[in-house]
Amino acid sequence: MEKFLPLFLLCFLIFLQHVYGQGDTITTTQFIKDGEFIVSSDGVFELGFFSPGETSTNRYVGIWYKEISVITPVWVANRLAPLTNKTGVLKVIQSGLVVLHNDTNATVWSTNSTRSVKNPVAQLLNTGNFVVRDANNPNPENFLWQSFDYPSDTLIAILEIVSGKKNRRFVHPDHHLNLLGHAWILHKDGRPLELVDPSLVDSCCISEVVRSIHVGLLCVQQNPEDRPSMSTVINMLTNDGVLPPPKHPGFFTQRKIGDVDKFTWSTQTPSSINEVTITLLDAR
Structure with missing residues (x-):
């Protein structure tokens, strides 16, 4: 022993x-x-x-x-x-x-x-x-x-997770926008649920997913002064208060027709070289 x-x-x-x-x-x-x-x-x-x-x-x-x-x-x-x-x-x-x-x-x-x-x-x-x-x-x-x-994190990744699609390689038959642009259109039209991967619908809380999409759009607004701070994001995702309407996103892109690899950016290109697309948030 x-x-x-x-x-x-x-x-x-x-x-x-x-x-x-x-x-x-x-x-x-x-x-x-x-x-x-x-x-x-x-x-x-x-x-x-x-x-x-x-x-x-x-x-x-x-x-x-x-x-x-x-x-x-x-x-x-x-x-x-x-x-x-x-x-x-x-x-x-x-x-x-x-x-x-x-x-x-x-x-x-x-x-x-x-x-x-x-x-x-x-x-x-x-x-x-x-x-x-x-x-x-x-x-x-x-x-x-x-x-x-270092809030160089992943609020665009929320859109990728709930949709099952990649922002940089997203293709839609009705337009030439990236995933963020597609999410923005659905949000404006009051159809955010259409972004959710059908395989997730029965296994997640829909209200939480829709709220996460809304917060994600707030965090990529074109004017950095409009974007919420990290502490505000936390409060938004953990509470049920009314969210402000998001403004036009700053990472909204549209591909040239027939070329899915070329992009025109409205402001700046997020630095991401892998599958976790990064939203660059200005520190407050």
């Missing part, structure tokens, strides 16, 4: 290092593997690994609303460097950085900071903000890093 004791202790220590959805914090002695997650203390937000849509095998680390039936990520870490399998590991290292490793232990994404602390932790706050701080210092002014400073 004694010869098995060291092995048992080793397995027990490895078990303790994992985070299984209990708590909102990762320390330097813990890590999150694909399939594991942390949850904000109020139970609203969840952070973990996900794939966009039903067919993609790429994996991203993101934050979404735990109680919304369709995953609607509000922030994505490795949007330009997706993992190709489920072997990713997210951890906090002693220097005060959060790093994402792939199956070869290479770093595919990390936070950045010019400062360090003795006891760094990463915490998912009730606001949906993922922060790196000293374990003994919760003062927001002393955060080493926070996701709210």
Whole structure:
């Protein structure tokens, strides 16, 4: 029996290092593997690994609303460097950085900071903000890093998830608009449900999906001053208040007839080279 004791202790220590959805914090002695997650203390937000849509095998680390039936990520870490399998590991290292490793232990994404602390932790706050701080210092002014400073996230991806289509490759027989343009037309015509993938209709809360589409359109309005801040987006998606009408989107595109690869942009081109299309929100 004694010869098995060291092995048992080793397995027990490895078990303790994992985070299984209990708590909102990762320390330097813990890590999150694909399939594991942390949850904000109020139970609203969840952070973990996900794939966009039903067919993609790429994996991203993101934050979404735990109680919304369709995953609607509000922030994505490795949007330009997706993992190709489920072997990713997210951890906090002693220097005060959060790093994402792939199956070869290479770093595919990390936070950045010019400062360090003795006891760094990463915490998912009730606001949906993922922060790196000293374990003994919760003062927001002393955060080493926070996701709210990088809201380069995925509100167009909401449209992609609920429709089952890709914004950049969307084709419709009646017009030459991209998915966002199509969503805008349906919204103006009072037909947002036509955007929803039929396979999702029976498995999701329609009112939540329609509200998510509306909020997504608010976040891509042409004038950055009209776009809601991240905290306002959170309130919009977690409450039932009346939403303001969205104005013309700034990422509204129309392809040239007969050429699905050429686009004319009304303002600027979002920087996304993968299946998670990114809405660039101006920080407030």
